[in-house]
Amino acid sequence: MEHRDPNIDAKGMLFxxxxxxxxxxxxxxxxxxFMYLLIGEQRALLIDTGYGEGNLRAVVEGITDKxxxxxxxxxxxxxxxxxxxxxxxxxxxxxxxxxxxxFSEEQCRWRDAKPYPDYEIEYVKEGxxxxxxxxxxxxxxxxxxxxxxxxxxxxxxxxxxTGDELESGQVLLFVxxxxxxxxxxxxxxxxxxxxxxxxxxxxxxxxxxxxxxMLQPDRYLEDFIALDTALAEGRAEAAPTTAGFGFAPEWGxxxxxxxxxxxxxxxxxLASIIYxx
Ligand SMILES: [Zn+2]
Numbered sequence: 001m002e003h004r005d006p007n008i009d010a011k012g013m014l015f016x017x018x019x020x021x022x023x024x025x026x027x028x029x030x031x032x033x034f035m036y037l038l039i040g041e042q043r044a045l046l047i048d049t050g051y052g053e054g055n056l057r058a059v060v061e062g063i064t065d066k067x068x069x070x071x072x073x074x075x076x077x078x079x080x081x082x083x084x085x086x087x088x089x090x091x092x093x094x095x096x097x098x099x100x101x102x103f104s105e106e107q108c109r110w111r112d113a114k115p116y117p118d119y120e121i122e123y124v125k126e127g128x129x130x131x132x133x134x135x136x137x138x139x140x141x142x143x144x145x146x147x148x149x150x151x152x153x154x155x156x157x158x159x160x161x162t163g164d165e166l167e168s169g170q171v172l173l174f175v176x177x178x179x180x181x182x183x184x185x186x187x188x189x190x191x192x193x194x195x196x197x198x199x200x201x202x203x204x205x206x207x208x209x210x211x212x213x214m215l216q217p218d219r220y221l222e223d224f225i226a227l228d229t230a231l232a233e234g235r236a237e238a239a240p241t242t243a244g245f246g247f248a249p250e251w252g253x254x255x256x257x258x259x260x261x262x263x264x265x266x267x268x269x270l271a272s273i274i275y276x277x
Contacts, residue, residue, distance in 0.1 A: 006055040014054040017063065021157050023135065025063055026213060029053065033078055034209050036161055037063055038154055040132020044068045047152060047161050048209055049089075052081030052102075052110035069130065073163025073209060074146035075099040076175070081107060084114025090130075092141060093123045095148030098177055103256060124150065142166075142196065144189035147177055153202060160203040160217070165192060166224065167208030168215055169245040174260050174276045182275045183232050189273075190228030197221045211245050223271035231273065236266040242274055 007014045016028045023039040029050045036047040037060060044066040049056055060068055070086045072079050075095030081102065083089040091099060099121070102108045111117060124130075128139040138153040145164045152161040165171065173185045200221070205214035230236040242248075242265045247257075257263065264277045 007058060009054075015056070015059045017059065020159075020207075020214065024154070024157050024159065026207070027056070027059055027063075031078065032210065034207070034213050036207060037068075038132060038135060038137060038157075039064050039066060040135035042066065042131075042133030045130060045132055045137055045152075046070045046086075048073055048079040048163070049082030049085070051078050051107055052084070052114065055085070056082040057085035069132075071124070071130070071152065072099060072148075073152070073161065073165075074143075074149040075177075076146060076164065077102050077107060079163065079209060081111060082114075083119050084111060084116045086119060087116045088120040088122060090122050090124045092125065092139075092143075092148040092150050094143065094177070095146065096121050096123070098146070098148075140195065140199070142192035144185055144192055145172055145175065149192075151196065153199065155202050158202065158204040159207050159214070160196065160199075160205070161207045161209075162196075163209045165189070166196070166206060166220060167211045168220070168270065169211040170247075170265070170272045170274050171224070172274050174257075174263060174274065179276075182277065183234060185275070186228045186231035186273070190225055190232060193221055193224045193228065197225070219270050223269035224273075227266060227268035227271040227273055230268065231266060231275070236268075236273075238277070239265040239267055239272075241265070244272065244274075247274065 025037040027035040033050045038045045044064045071090040075098040080099040124139045126141040130137045135156045140151040142151050142165045143149045149165050206217050207213045242263050265274050
């Protein structure tokens with residue numbers, strides 16, 4: 001039987017979705033990227049757009065009929081690939097340099113077939129507030145994993161959306177557009193974690209872009225601060241392998257991260273960071 005719905009492939013649905021709280025939805029794709037849809041009285045805000053496979057716009061419009069604003073936590077293509085379903089995307093300025101760079105030829109095809117491949121970019125910065133009507137979302141700059149990373153704070157539902165800068169399982173500190181020594185990146189990451197800890201009274205849960213949602217903030221924040229400190233001071237111990245979410249225990253064939261090898265994982269409690277030594 002022919003599948004005419006672009007969101008249904010031979011294996012079933014391309015997207016999953018679930019309601020976290022009234023007006024807050026998580027949408028996931030087959031790579032388990034988490035995108036989030038926050039619905040206000042006037043507008044909805046879509047946080048990240050995945051790799052661009054299928055028709056994300058149809059999924060979003062199946063949830064809300066409010067006009068949608070797109071925002072990216074940072075400029076990696078697994079967060080920006082579906083931007084071209086809409087005419088405009090918000091992001092921090094450094095994300096614009098990488099947001100259209102697909103990781104594979106297949107992703108290039110998805111990108112170029114969108115209705116707005118040349119979507120307009122509007123910059124956001126620290127302290128900006130996006131008013132959705134009865135729901136305000138604040139921008140916090142937290143660049144380390146990527147130069148353009150932002151966290152988004154929804155004080156209405158007390159949720160903090162952290163993109164790739166704070167998640168369970170791993171944070172990758174070797175994928176910046178411009179490489180820096182790990183001690184320097186870890187020091188920046190620690191400053192960002194301390195900044196989020198200072199705002200702890202404003203949220204109850206973390207909503208990352210990969211590897212689990214929602215997360216209890218305190219242990220993750222404390223463990224990442226401890227691990228960043230050890231990395232910044234050059235005393236973090238390398239784990240025996242990088243095995244974990246998306247990483248095999250042994251290096252095999254070419255993969256997305258081949259160019260960055262050798263890679264090392266360090267761990268402290270719930271916090272794990274993969275980096276180039
Ligand atoms: Zn990323």
